[in-house]
Amino acid sequence: MVDSLTVGPLVGGGLVLGYACPSMCRHCLYACGPHRKDGKPTLRELEGILDLLAERAPNARYHIGGGEPLLDRALLRRAIMGMRDRGLSLEYVETNAAWVSSPQQAVEVLAELESIGLRCVLVSVSPFHAEHIPFQKTRTLIEAARRVLPSGAFVWIQEFVPDILTQPEDQPLNFEALVDERGDPYALSLALRYGLVPGGRAGRYFEHYGRRLGWKDAARNAPCSNRLIDTSHFHVDGQARYVPGLCAGIVLPLEVLPGQVNLKAYPVIRTLLERDGLEKLVLQAMHLGFEPKEHYSAPCDLCTHVRLHLYKNRPTADLGPEGFYDPRSLVGFKG
Ligand code: SF4
Ligand code: SF4
Secondary structure, three states, rough: OOOEEEOOOOOOEEEEOOOOOOOOOOOOOOOEOOOOOOOOOOOOHHHHHHHHHHOOOOOOEEEEEEEOOHHHHHHHHHHHHHHHEEEEEEEEEOOOOOOOHHHHHHHHHHHHHHHOOOEEEEOOOOOHHHHHOHHHHHHHHHHHHHOOOOEEEEEEEEHHHHHHOOOOOOOOOOOHHHHHHHHHHHHHHHHHOOOOOOHHHHHHHHHHHHOOOOOOHOOOOOOOOHHOOOOOEEOOOOOOOOOOOOOOOEEHHHHHHOOOEHHOOHHHHHHOOOHHHHHHHHHHHHHHHOOOOEOOOOOOHHHHHHHHHHHHHHOOEEEEOOOOOOOOOOOOHOE
């Protein structure tokens, strides 16, 4: 049995200002959407998290994300100023451009954020995002960022622009039509070009478009021992829950990190770290009535489904946040 998890210095992380998002992208690893109310800090909680980050990870490179962090601009301002005041290195704020209403408004919003220290925005660009937000808004934001911010816009991912521009840019993209014209292999290629991690809703996306394994095969070679100690892209949300690596739906309290974490209170992580841990977790869940689906796209897709069942039937401190396990979030597991 594995008793502890040793997590090294926290290297690169995102401060999540809530999981609410006007979009409901089919590829979203963190299963965000308009229905999510969780993960947003009060101003007091925000100050406490920033103090903790300054104490626990003063040298990490940070970004601010969500959900959509520009949904609450006052909160975002406080987060940027709080990082600046504590000497934390903020590289960018991640945004989907849903809030953009005109070129002038985009310039004004960014200029205000620049005045308190923002240098760059990461602008999400993909057919998954364009299905919800007309690309015209995204383009407007990129141009405004290039005018106003010292480091402009980090466009993630530029190479999707030609795919998006096969349809009018002043309308949300008709994703089904895009894929119907080109076939399922194209849908799968979009996921691969994006480098999607097959957890959250992305795991279901891969399965839907043809990457299919029986559960026993999906349980093999799960990358848990590497991912759970990966601190190069962690997240911390408004209730100071630390999400390790890219394991959406698994949490630890930020206050126990970095260092050696006693896993007694975190049985899901403890099982996943064992040899054949994911298969063991499935078998534990089967004792609680879990029935695997016929196919999964990858270990993380299976892991997400098992944890959804465990969250409902045997919730533990390492499963969260609550909104991730809301059936409206993980829509692909319905039925
Ligand atoms: S991928 Fe980004 S824009 Fe899309 S639902 Fe998730 S948080 Fe929102
Ligand atoms: S199988 Fe689960 S714990 Fe392992 S890497 Fe994937 S999401 Fe993380």
